[in-house]
Amino acid sequence: MPALPRNGTALGHPLGPMNIYLDIDGVLLDRKSERAAHAPEFVRRVLATCPDSTYWLTTHCKGDAAVPLRRIGPLFDAETRALMARIRPTDWDLAKTEAIDFRSPFLWFDDDCFDVERRALEQHGVLDNWIKVDLRRTPHQLGLFLQSFPIPINAFDEDWACADSSAPRPSAAGRSPGRPDRKPRSP
Ligand SMILES: [Mg+2]
Numbered sequence: 001m002p003a004l005p006r007n008g009t010a011l012g013h014p015l016g017p018m019n020i021y022l023d024i025d026g027v028l029l030d031r032k033s034e035r036a037a038h039a040p041e042f043v044r045r046v047l048a049t050c051p052d053s054t055y056w057l058t059t060h061c062k063g064d065a066a067v068p069l070r071r072i073g074p075l076f077d078a079e080t081r082a083l084m085a086r087i088r089p090t091d092w093d094l095a096k097t098e099a100i101d102f103r104s105p106f107l108w109f110d111d112d113c114f115d116v117e118r119r120a121l122e123q124h125g126v127l128d129n130w131i132k133v134d135l136r137r138t139p140h141q142l143g144l145f146l147q148s149f150p151i152p153i154n155a156f157d158e159d160w161a162c163a164d165s166s167a168p169r170p171s172a173a174g175r176s177p178g179r180p181d182r183k184p185r186s187p
Protein backbone atom coordinates (compact mmCIF):
# COMPACT_ATOMS: atom_id res chain seq x y z
CA MET A 1 0.00 0.00 0.00
CA PRO A 2 1.48 3.35 -0.96
CA ALA A 3 2.27 5.83 1.74
CA LEU A 4 -0.43 8.37 2.37
CA PRO A 5 0.28 11.79 0.96
CA ARG A 6 1.44 14.23 3.56
CA ASN A 7 0.04 17.25 1.81
CA GLY A 8 -1.78 18.24 -1.30
CA THR A 9 1.24 19.17 -3.29
CA ALA A 10 2.56 15.65 -2.82
CA LEU A 11 -0.34 14.57 -5.03
CA GLY A 12 0.63 17.04 -7.71
CA HIS A 13 -2.17 19.50 -7.03
CA PRO A 14 -2.93 21.95 -4.27
CA LEU A 15 -5.47 21.48 -1.57
CA GLY A 16 -8.84 23.01 -2.29
CA PRO A 17 -10.39 25.66 -0.10
CA MET A 18 -10.85 24.81 3.52
CA ASN A 19 -11.26 26.39 6.91
CA ILE A 20 -8.76 26.30 9.73
CA TYR A 21 -9.86 26.71 13.34
CA LEU A 22 -7.27 27.65 15.95
CA ASP A 23 -7.36 27.24 19.69
CA ILE A 24 -4.93 29.30 21.75
CA ASP A 25 -4.25 27.72 25.13
CA GLY A 26 -2.36 24.49 24.66
CA VAL A 27 -1.81 25.22 20.97
CA LEU A 28 -0.19 28.62 20.42
CA LEU A 29 0.53 28.95 24.13
CA ASP A 30 1.99 26.27 26.35
CA ARG A 31 0.92 25.32 29.85
CA LYS A 32 2.78 28.28 31.28
CA SER A 33 0.89 30.56 28.90
CA GLU A 34 4.15 31.22 27.12
CA ARG A 35 4.46 31.21 23.37
CA ALA A 36 4.73 27.65 22.12
CA ALA A 37 7.82 26.57 20.22
CA HIS A 38 7.48 27.33 16.49
CA ALA A 39 4.21 29.20 17.08
CA PRO A 40 5.14 32.19 14.84
CA GLU A 41 6.18 29.95 11.95
CA PHE A 42 3.08 27.84 12.45
CA VAL A 43 0.79 30.88 12.37
CA ARG A 44 2.51 32.11 9.23
CA ARG A 45 2.04 28.70 7.61
CA VAL A 46 -1.62 28.56 8.59
CA LEU A 47 -2.28 32.02 7.20
CA ALA A 48 -0.38 31.20 4.04
CA THR A 49 -2.61 28.16 3.61
CA CYS A 50 -5.90 29.85 4.52
CA PRO A 51 -5.43 33.62 4.46
CA ASP A 52 -9.14 34.32 4.37
CA SER A 53 -10.57 31.30 6.11
CA THR A 54 -8.71 30.91 9.38
CA TYR A 55 -10.78 31.34 12.52
CA TRP A 56 -10.16 31.68 16.22
CA LEU A 57 -11.89 28.84 18.05
CA THR A 58 -11.17 29.67 21.64
CA THR A 59 -12.90 30.86 24.77
CA HIS A 60 -10.95 34.09 24.32
CA CYS A 61 -12.82 35.03 21.17
CA LYS A 62 -16.58 34.69 21.47
CA GLY A 63 -17.32 36.81 18.45
CA ASP A 64 -14.56 39.39 18.82
CA ALA A 65 -11.30 38.67 17.03
CA ALA A 66 -9.67 41.64 18.72
CA VAL A 67 -9.68 39.89 22.08
CA PRO A 68 -7.34 37.00 21.24
CA LEU A 69 -5.11 39.37 19.33
CA ARG A 70 -4.83 41.61 22.38
CA ARG A 71 -4.11 38.63 24.59
CA ILE A 72 -1.39 36.88 22.63
CA GLY A 73 -0.33 39.48 20.07
CA PRO A 74 2.38 40.95 22.31
CA LEU A 75 4.07 37.54 22.43
CA PHE A 76 4.60 37.60 18.67
CA ASP A 77 6.62 39.68 16.25
CA ALA A 78 5.00 42.43 14.22
CA GLU A 79 4.85 40.43 11.00
CA THR A 80 3.09 37.50 12.65
CA ARG A 81 0.81 39.87 14.54
CA ALA A 82 -0.24 41.49 11.29
CA LEU A 83 -1.12 38.07 9.90
CA MET A 84 -3.03 37.21 13.06
CA ALA A 85 -5.18 40.27 12.48
CA ARG A 86 -6.62 38.40 9.48
CA ILE A 87 -7.92 35.57 11.64
CA ARG A 88 -11.67 35.72 11.84
CA PRO A 89 -13.82 35.40 14.94
CA THR A 90 -16.21 32.62 15.85
CA ASP A 91 -18.98 32.60 18.38
CA TRP A 92 -20.28 29.56 20.19
CA ASP A 93 -22.09 28.74 23.37
CA LEU A 94 -21.50 25.28 24.82
CA ALA A 95 -19.45 23.47 22.21
CA LYS A 96 -16.80 24.67 19.83
CA THR A 97 -18.30 22.48 17.13
CA GLU A 98 -21.23 24.92 17.01
CA ALA A 99 -18.88 27.27 15.20
CA ILE A 100 -17.49 24.74 12.73
CA ASP A 101 -18.84 24.81 9.18
CA PHE A 102 -19.27 21.13 8.44
CA ARG A 103 -20.11 21.83 4.80
CA SER A 104 -16.47 22.60 4.08
CA PRO A 105 -13.26 20.68 4.69
CA PHE A 106 -11.52 21.97 7.78
CA LEU A 107 -8.75 21.44 10.27
CA TRP A 108 -9.31 22.15 13.93
CA PHE A 109 -6.13 22.53 15.98
CA ASP A 110 -6.98 22.06 19.65
CA ASP A 111 -5.51 20.39 22.69
CA ASP A 112 -8.89 19.21 23.89
CA CYS A 113 -12.17 17.91 22.58
CA PHE A 114 -15.22 17.51 24.78
CA ASP A 115 -17.49 14.49 24.47
CA VAL A 116 -20.25 16.53 22.83
CA GLU A 117 -17.75 17.95 20.36
CA ARG A 118 -16.39 14.52 19.59
CA ARG A 119 -19.89 13.26 18.94
CA ALA A 120 -20.56 16.14 16.56
CA LEU A 121 -17.37 15.39 14.67
CA GLU A 122 -18.21 11.69 14.53
CA GLN A 123 -21.74 12.38 13.30
CA HIS A 124 -20.24 14.26 10.38
CA GLY A 125 -17.56 11.62 9.83
CA VAL A 126 -14.74 14.07 10.38
CA LEU A 127 -13.29 13.20 13.77
CA ASP A 128 -9.84 13.12 12.21
CA ASN A 129 -10.16 16.78 11.29
CA TRP A 130 -9.57 17.53 14.95
CA ILE A 131 -5.80 17.83 15.09
CA LYS A 132 -4.90 17.09 18.67
CA VAL A 133 -2.09 19.28 19.88
CA ASP A 134 -0.28 17.91 22.91
CA LEU A 135 2.57 20.23 23.76
CA ARG A 136 3.20 18.43 27.01
CA ARG A 137 4.06 15.26 25.16
CA THR A 138 5.51 16.92 22.08
CA PRO A 139 6.71 20.45 22.88
CA HIS A 140 7.85 20.99 19.27
CA GLN A 141 4.66 19.66 17.71
CA LEU A 142 3.92 22.90 15.84
CA GLY A 143 7.26 22.48 14.13
CA LEU A 144 6.21 19.02 12.98
CA PHE A 145 3.18 20.55 11.28
CA LEU A 146 5.53 22.75 9.30
CA GLN A 147 7.22 19.65 7.96
CA SER A 148 3.96 17.82 7.30
CA PHE A 149 0.88 19.97 7.29
CA PRO A 150 -2.25 17.92 7.95
CA ILE A 151 -4.94 17.56 5.31
CA PRO A 152 -8.62 17.39 6.11
CA ILE A 153 -11.00 14.54 5.53
CA ASN A 154 -12.98 15.19 2.33
CA ALA A 155 -10.31 17.53 1.01
CA PHE A 156 -10.34 15.56 -2.22
CA ASP A 157 -14.06 14.97 -2.64
CA GLU A 158 -15.40 14.51 -6.13
CA ASP A 159 -17.10 17.86 -6.29
CA TRP A 160 -13.89 19.70 -5.66
CA ALA A 161 -12.13 21.46 -8.44
CA CYS A 162 -8.88 19.83 -7.40
CA ALA A 163 -10.47 16.42 -6.83
CA ASP A 164 -8.54 13.33 -7.80
CA SER A 165 -10.69 10.29 -7.18
CA SER A 166 -7.76 7.97 -7.76
CA ALA A 167 -5.81 9.52 -4.95
CA PRO A 168 -5.78 7.67 -1.66
CA ARG A 169 -7.88 9.27 0.99
CA PRO A 170 -5.80 10.74 3.76
CA SER A 171 -7.21 9.87 7.11
CA ALA A 172 -4.70 10.51 9.80
CA ALA A 173 -1.88 12.52 8.34
CA GLY A 174 0.07 14.51 10.82
CA ARG A 175 -1.83 13.29 13.81
CA SER A 176 -0.68 12.06 17.12
CA PRO A 177 -1.74 8.51 17.91
CA GLY A 178 -4.46 7.98 20.39
CA ARG A 179 -7.22 10.15 21.68
CA PRO A 180 -7.30 11.89 25.01
CA ASP A 181 -9.70 11.25 27.80
CA ARG A 182 -12.04 14.04 28.57
CA LYS A 183 -10.62 16.59 30.87
CA PRO A 184 -11.63 20.10 31.85
CA ARG A 185 -10.76 22.67 29.25
CA SER A 186 -8.32 25.27 30.37
CA PRO A 187 -9.58 28.82 29.98
MG1 LIG B 1 -7.02 24.73 24.62
